[in-house]
Each structure stands twice: as C-alpha cells, then as structure tokens.
Amino acid sequence: RELLRQSSMTEPPPSLDSATSHPLWSEIERVTKEQVHYASLGVGEGGWQLFAEEGDMKMYRREEELNGLVIDPLKACHIVKGVTGREMCHYFFSPQYRKDWETTLEQMTVVEKISDNILVFLQVHKRVWPTAQRDALFWSHTTHMTDPKDHDGHDIWAVVNHSTQLPQYPQKSNKCVRVALTVCLYCQTLITPPKDGAQVSRDDITCKITYCAVVNPGGWVPASALRALYKREYPKFLKRFTAYVITQTKDKSIMF
Ligand code: 6CM
Numbered sequence: 009r010e011l012l013r014q015s016s017m018t019e020p021p022p023s024l025d026s027a028t029s030h031p032l033w034s035e036i037e038r039v040t041k042e043q044v045h046y047a048s049l050g051v052g053e054g055g056w057q058l059f060a061e062e063g064d065m066k067m068y069r070r071e072e073e074l075n076g077l078v079i080d081p082l083k084a085c086h087i088v089k090g091v092t093g094r095e096m097c098h099y100f101f102s103p104q105y106r107k108d109w110e111t112t113l114e115q116m117t118v119v120e121k122i123s124d125n126i127l128v129f130l131q132v133h134k135r136v137w138p139t140a141q142r143d144a145l146f147w148s149h150t151t152h153m154t155d156p157k158d159h160d161g162h163d164i165w166a167v168v169n170h171s172t173q174l175p176q177y178p179q180k181s182n183k184c185v186r187v188a189l190t191v192c193l194y195c196q197t198l199i200t201p202p203k204d205g206a207q208v209s210r211d212d213i214t215c216k217i218t219y220c221a222v223v224n225p226g227g228w229v230p231a232s233a234l235r236a237l238y239k240r241e242y243p244k245f246l247k248r249f250t251a252y253v254i255t256q257t258k259d260k261s262i263m264f
Contacts, residue, residue, distance in 0.1 A: 093195025
C-alpha cells in the first residue's frame with residue numbers, strides 16, 4: 009500500500025535531474041521509500057522495548073544479532089517545539105553543521121555530490137577503547153513528500169543515510185573497521201494557527217520526529233559494551249541535535 013506519495017518520484021524537481029541518471033539512483037529511491045514507510049509506522053507492534061525516556065523523548069530498541077554482532081534496531085520518537093521538519097532535516101543533512109552536533113566524529117569528508125539533496129559522506133568516528141576505530145561511507149538523501157493525513161498541505165521531511173561502497177575508499181584500511189548503517193530522520197510539522205488570524209510564529213509550531221537506526225559494527229565488539237554505548241550515546245545525540253536546531257533557528261524566519 010502506497011502510504012506516502014513521494015513528490016520526488018512523480019515530478020523530479022530540477023535539482024534531481026543529475027541524480028536520476030546516477031548508478032545509485034534506483035537504490036536511493038528504493039531505500040528512501042522503504043525507510044520513510046518504516047519510520048511512519050508506530051512502535052505498538054514489532055516487539056519494541058523502551059530503553060530510555062526523558063521528557064517527550066522515547067527510545068525503543070529490539071535486541072538483534074547477526075553472525076554474533078549486535079545490530080539492535082533503534083526507533084526514537086521526540087516532540088520538539090518551535091522548529092519545522094524542514095529545518096530539522098536541513099541541519100541533519102548539511103555537512104557544514106555536522107561537527108557542531110555529532111560528538112562521535114573525528115573527521116568528515118563529502119566524497120561525492122550526486123545532487124543538491126544527495127551527498128556521499130566518508131566519516132571517521134572516534135575510537136572507543138579497546139575496540140578498533142570505525143569509519144562509515146554512506147549516501148545521504150534529504151527529501152519531502154505530501155502527508156495524506158495533513159489537510160493543510162504540510163509536507164513530511166526526511167533524511168535517509170545508507171551505507172555504500174566506492175573503489176576509491178576501500179573497506180580495508182589498516183586503521184578502521186567499516187560500519188554499515190541505515191538511518192532515517194522523519195519529521196512532521198504540526199501547526200496551531202493563531203486564533204486572531206495573525207502570522208504563524210515559532211510558538212505555534214511543533215515538530216514530531218521519528219529517528220530510526222540500524223548499525224552493524226562491522227567487526228567484533230563485546231555485545232554488552234556496545235549496548236551500553238548505544239544506551240548512552242543515542243539519547244545524548246537526539247537531545248544535543250534537537251537543542252542545536254532550536255538554538256540555530258530561534259532568531260531566524262521560519263523555513264516551512
Ligand atoms: O545519525 C547520526 N549521525 C549521522 C551523521 O553522522 C549518521 C551517522 C551514523 C554513524 C553511526 C556509527 C557510529 C559509530 C559507532 C562506533 C562503534 C564502536 C564500537 C565501540 C564499542 C564499545 O547517520 C547520529 C548517530 C548517533 C550514534 C550514537
């Protein structure tokens with residue numbers, strides 16, 4: 009069932025022209041569609057267990073292993089006042105802000121620009137003693153689509169990150185083990201129109217976020233250490249990132 013119609017699939021905007029002829033395009037389109045659908049589903053079914061809660065933020069995981077490696081899928085929900093989904097996605101996607109909020113990062117390079125809204129990143133993450141340092145090579149796609157449940161025409165905005173391979177950046181470097189990741193930040197904007205017909209201000213907007221992540225550590229890490237790391241790092245990331253977007257946007261005009 010087509011739950012969400014992606015505008016980029018029916019009528020590619022000019023910025024996607026170069027992307028549709030790229031060898032990765034069909035994978036990007038397919039994975040983005042899958043991830044957006046998966047993020048739009050609730051946590052009522054599917055065995056999600058709540059492992060962290062703070063204010064409006066709730067984090068769920070499913071304990072899963074593959075060939076002895078922990079690959080626990082994560083799903084987090086949060087409500088952030090005063091920002092739009094488009095703004096959230098802008099700060100999550102754009103390379104110039106990443107070092108401001110991503111605390112696990114040692115180095116980040118954009119290795120390819122497929123289009124204005126598709127980039128390929130190579131990231132080296134901080135080493136967590138006593139395991140090998142990790143790096144990640146992934147495409148990142150920011151997109152928006154109509155929300156069939158929103159009659160005021162407010163779009164869903166989403167960013168999907170998914171691991172890829174490039175011969176120029178082979179997996180086996182002496183220094184790092186390559187992680188495999190699939191991440192989706194999915195954002196809905198809720199607006200309460202002011203009663204007096206005044207212009208919508210930041211007090212009238214709320215962003216409903218769903219963040220999904222599956223990370224395969226790529227090489228052996230003790231399961232309990234990795235689960236302890238995730239339990240600490242995911243809430244830290246979501247709190248820091250959302251606070252960052254609030255600070256960045258509070259004195260700027262609203263980007264719907
Ligand atoms: O989604 C997040 N960040 C994005 C932009 O950077 C992107 C990157 C995700 C990378 C996740 C991999 C982290 C590497 C973890 C190293 C594991 C080492 C094992 C040590 C065992 C003790 O999608 C936010 C990601 C937040 C992660 C907590």
